Amino acid sequence: MTSDALERLRRILPPSPASAEWAALDLQGVAEAEAALGVQLPPDYLDFLAVYGAGLLDDSLLIAAPATAPGHRYSTSVVEITGTFRRAAAKPYRAEILGDGDMYIHWGVDGGGDFYYLWRVEGESSAEWPVCVxxxxxxxxxxxxxxxxxxxxxxxxxxxxxxxxRGNGHEFLHWQDQYRRDVEQYGSGSYIPG
Known part of the structure; x- marks a missing residue:
C-alpha cells in the first residue's frame, strides 16, 4: 500500500526543486530520531523523505525532518516537536482526550498551529501506526x-x-526552498545553504 500511495502522491504532487539535493540530508537524521524516540519510524515516512525530504505542503502542513542533522539550521524535527507535544499532552484537559501523550509521535504541524499531525504508536510495527489529527x-x-x-x-x-x-494544484516546498523564498520575499539576511 505504501508504494501505491507514494506513486499516487508523486503523480499529483511534484517534489520541490531542492528535494533531490536535500532529501538525503533529511534522511541522515533517521537513526538519531529513532534512538531519541525509542522506536522505528514508519516506512512510508522514510519513503516520503527519500523522494521529497522535509518541508511544506500547500503552505498549510509542515512535514518535519526526523532530527536536526548537520546543516539543518532552519528545519523542524520530529524529535523536537514530539517532545513539545508530549509536554502539552500532559495537561489535564488534553490528557482526557489523548490518554498517554507518550503514545504519539508528532510529524507535522499546520501553519496556524491549530492542528497536530501525529502517529499513534500501536501494533507490532510502525507500518501499522494510524495517522491522528x-x-x-x-x-x-x-x-x-x-x-x-x-x-x-x-x-x-x-x-x-x-x-x-485547497482544491487542485498542490505544491510541496522542501524547507530549503521555503527558506530561500522567505529570504527573497522578506529580505531577512543572506541565505547560507547547509
Whole structure:
C-alpha cells in the first residue's frame, strides 16, 4: 500500500526543486530520531523523505525532518516537536482526550498551529501506526502518512480535515526552498545553504 500511495502522491504532487539535493540530508537524521524516540519510524515516512525530504505542503502542513542533522539550521524535527507535544499532552484537559501523550509521535504541524499531525504508536510495527489529527478533538485515521497526504491532495479526507487543503494544484516546498523564498520575499539576511 505504501508504494501505491507514494506513486499516487508523486503523480499529483511534484517534489520541490531542492528535494533531490536535500532529501538525503533529511534522511541522515533517521537513526538519531529513532534512538531519541525509542522506536522505528514508519516506512512510508522514510519513503516520503527519500523522494521529497522535509518541508511544506500547500503552505498549510509542515512535514518535519526526523532530527536536526548537520546543516539543518532552519528545519523542524520530529524529535523536537514530539517532545513539545508530549509536554502539552500532559495537561489535564488534553490528557482526557489523548490518554498517554507518550503514545504519539508528532510529524507535522499546520501553519496556524491549530492542528497536530501525529502517529499513534500501536501494533507490532510502525507500518501499522494510524495517522491522528488533534485539534482539541482527536481523529484517528486507518492509514499511514503517505496515504493521508495522497488523500489530502485528492479531496479524500473526511469533512473538516479536507478544508485545510485547497482544491487542485498542490505544491510541496522542501524547507530549503521555503527558506530561500522567505529570504527573497522578506529580505531577512543572506541565505547560507547547509
Amino acid at each position: 488533534y485539534d482539541d478533538e482527536l481523529t484517528v485515521l486507518p492509514y499511514g502518512m503517505v496515504e493521508f497526504l495522497a488523500r489530502a491532495c485528492t479531496g479524500g479526507l473526511p469533512g473538516e480535515l479536507q478544508c485545510k487543503f
